[in-house]
Amino acid sequence: MTERVGFFTDTSVCIGCKACEVACKTWNALPADPAQGHTDFELTGMSYDNTGGLGASTWRHVAFIEQPRPPAGPPAGSPAGSVDLGMPGLGTPDGDRSEIRWLMSSDVCKHCTHAACLDVCPTGALVRTEFGTVIVQDDVCNGCGYCIPACPYGVIDQRPGDGGAFKCTMCYDRQGAGLTPACAQACPTESIQYGPLEELHERAAGRLAELQEAGQTQARLYGHDPSDGVGGDGAFFLLLDEPEVYGLPPDPVVTTRDLPVMWRNAAAAAATVAGVVLAAFASAGRRR
Amino acid sequence: MSGGRATTPVARTGRRRGRGETLMVPEAEFSSYYGRPVIKEPVWKVPDIPAYLYLGGLAGASAVVAGMADATDREALRRTSRVAAAGGALVSVGALVHDLGRPTRFLNMLRVFKPTSPLSVGSWILAPFSGAATVAAASELSGRLPGLGRLAGAGAAVLGPAMTTYTAVLLADTAVPGWHETHRELPFVFAGSALASAGGLAVAVDPTGPGRGIAVAGGLLELAASERMRSQLGLVGETYRDGRAGWVLRASRAVTAAGTAAALAARRLPAAGIASALLLNAGAASLRYGVFEAGMASARDPKYTVVPQRERLAQARQVSGAPPL
Numbered sequence: 001m002t003e004r005v006g007f008f009t010d011t012s013v014c015i016g017c018k019a020c021e022v023a024c025k026t027w028n029a030l031p032a033d034p035a036q037g038h039t040d041f042e043l044t045g046m047s048y049d050n051t052g053g054l055g056a057s058t059w060r061h062v063a064f065i066e067q068p069r070p071p072a073g074p075p076a077g078s079p080a081g082s083v084d085l086g087m088p089g090l091g092t093p094d095g096d097r098s099e100i101r102w103l104m105s106s107d108v109c110k111h112c113t114h115a116a117c118l119d120v121c122p123t124g125a126l127v128r129t130e131f132g133t134v135i136v137q138d139d140v141c142n143g144c145g146y147c148i149p150a151c152p153y154g155v156i157d158q159r160p161g162d163g164g165a166f167k168c169t170m171c172y173d174r175q176g177a178g179l180t181p182a183c184a185q186a187c188p189t190e191s192i193q194y195g196p197l198e199e200l201h202e203r204a205a206g207r208l209a210e211l212q213e214a215g216q217t218q219a220r221l222y223g224h225d226p227s228d229g230v231g232g233d234g235a236f237f238l239l240l241d242e243p244e245v246y247g248l249p250p251d252p253v254v255t256t257r258d259l260p261v262m263w264r265n266a267a268a269a270a271a272t273v274a275g276v277v278l279a280a281f282a283s284a285g286r287r288r
Numbered sequence: 289m290s291g292g293r294a295t296t297p298v299a300r301t302g303r304r305r306g307r308g309e310t311l312m313v314p315e316a317e318f319s320s321y322y323g324r325p326v327i328k329e330p331v332w333k334v335p336d337i338p339a340y341l342y343l344g345g346l347a348g349a350s351a352v353v354a355g356m357a358d359a360t361d362r363e364a365l366r367r368t369s370r371v372a373a374a375g376g377a378l379v380s381v382g383a384l385v386h387d388l389g390r391p392t393r394f395l396n397m398l399r400v401f402k403p404t405s406p407l408s409v410g411s412w413i414l415a416p417f418s419g420a421a422t423v424a425a426a427s428e429l430s431g432r433l434p435g436l437g438r439l440a441g442a443g444a445a446v447l448g449p450a451m452t453t454y455t456a457v458l459l460a461d462t463a464v465p466g467w468h469e470t471h472r473e474l475p476f477v478f479a480g481s482a483l484a485s486a487g488g489l490a491v492a493v494d495p496t497g498p499g500r501g502i503a504v505a506g507g508l509l510e511l512a513a514s515e516r517m518r519s520q521l522g523l524v525g526e527t528y529r530d531g532r533a534g535w536v537l538r539a540s541r542a543v544t545a546a547g548t549a550a551a552l553a554a555r556r557l558p559a560a561g562i563a564s565a566l567l568l569n570a571g572a573a574s575l576r577y578g579v580f581e582a583g584m585a586s587a588r589d590p591k592y593t594v595v596p597q598r599e600r601l602a603q604a605r606q607v608s609g610a611p612p613l
Contacts, residue, residue: 143389
């Protein structure tokens, strides 16, 4: 295996341009996503997010959150005392723009260290690659759908009309050629950073310290900790609020962690079945 | 958590309350992304998967009954139970294949053996079980190769108990809160339910035979394990009480209790045996459907994912002595 690579998504510099979504769709030739209600052009009413969420044909999703809270410090990502360029914002023209803050974040498959989708896949279609990522082998997947409720992040999904399960491959084809995944390549602000995971961890820790020093006390890393319930993510984030605000689970755990207990109890229950039938026949006696 | 988050949807864990129901605990407050679910709802379909769960249980327990009936020369019971085992297994396999997104690739289920995948383990139980149960039933119905039929029947009887409980692991080994949180009790619920359905059938064939004990023990196990399961569930227990799952499961309990009583009465009143078979099988089938629906409801509402995880984090902070957030 080569060095484990990953994504570090620094949401504090995300500008919500959705270049990642478009680059992903284009490079991976992904169809429109009826699972997200996109058989036609539809508006969700969720701020500028008309994508909705990750799905079988949506492998990057930019979340938009509007919060009526003054930023705790200077705008994230800009040095103290930066110049106001007078860009259009929210609120009345003469009003107080600091009333609303916008959180934007590009979500993606987390490529978990302990990946539930991979664990529960009965066909071996889901595999771990030499880059430490998790991908679906489309020619093996039989569409059983088990990976879908197994994922604690709600990433992988079944493509209607096709039946197979699909998710982000971290552009496995580009990685093989030594290229950066399409989303990270397209990101204009380096909100999406791609590289060796260890290197990204260091960079993220530095960025977090910088933001907290600047007064962004709510800034935190998400998915970076190898001791969390999924053993750490191959794609981790710097968030400016609680994970659930972005639609992420606050404490995801790989479901197979409890599998030994489940098998033990299933074995005990199966033994009960055998015991009950044997006892019933024994007490009924041999007749006829 | 800090307040002032009006446009970040701060959802209140509201639900439709039944008549006269009083609120015992304050409703939990939690944040979500526009109320959207955190996890994906399973794509498994109705009736395919509930039928697969129920018939697998009936078939597994019936195979054990058939094996014992064969060993104790109870021919009528052996005949009915062999047919139930084979029929249940074949329709169960059919339902599973029909539910696949790519049914023509169903044989990929046997491409690998993975102990981490309950569906892989289950396929390796289901495939030989179906084959053995079918051979036993074919021999029974045709009267040919009784020796082979007996051997196949014994094989199916050995695999039978596993058939009744692996499906509980299949549901529990997901991120669906309403299923995962039941992972200790659900195997016993399914085991009791499988015994009740196969036992009910046995009572109908032979009202004074061993079926009575199986039906009664199964019915009681199903009811007791379900009760324990519901009492162990925290917040997500709501999905087992409310909505469609709630009334289906209430009906299932009533029908199973009646079927258990009918099995007891069958010794003196043979017609009660038939009623017992119908009631216990209706109870078993509706139990599987109710559990299935409760899980689906828990997947659709982010509350059941976020609130318990938040509580877990708060507890961990308390244990480690860190100040609460």
